[in-house]
Amino acid sequence: MKRLVRTFAVVTTVSLMSVISVLAADTGMGMSPDNSTNKDQCLLVAQTCKDSVDSLQQRIDRLHREISKGNSVYTNEELRSLEFQLKDAISTMEVLTRGGA
Structure with a gap:
């Protein structure tokens, strides 16, 4: 059970990090x-x-x-x-x- 929770936490963290980097690239870091x-x-x-x-x-x-x-x-x-x-x-x-x- 601990392994499942740890795996879920890692997958969630990686997913959030990639979403944040994609959003930052789309906004152009404040430059239009x-x-x-x-x-x-x-x-x-x-x-x-x-x-x-x-x-x-x-x-x-x-x-x-x-x-x-x-x-x-x-x-x-x-x-x-x-x-x-x-x-x-x-x-x-x-x-x-x-x-x-």
Whole structure:
């Protein structure tokens, strides 16, 4: 009887964990790419999001796009953070393409 209860508990736990991961993937971890007025939380707080694997050029493009939304979407502090990330990404791109210095 104990084995049956233990097996049931394990199966229930695994089922709940997989349902939670599927729901998290469906919601996009708080990011809606279709709506241009939403903040890109993946860029702002460095969350691991389902579509956050970008090339360096794609990241630069995303940062340009988000910065262009301006104060209608982001606070001044958030814009400074995005601009800092953009400068960092651009300098990394330059180092990679020019070989340093």
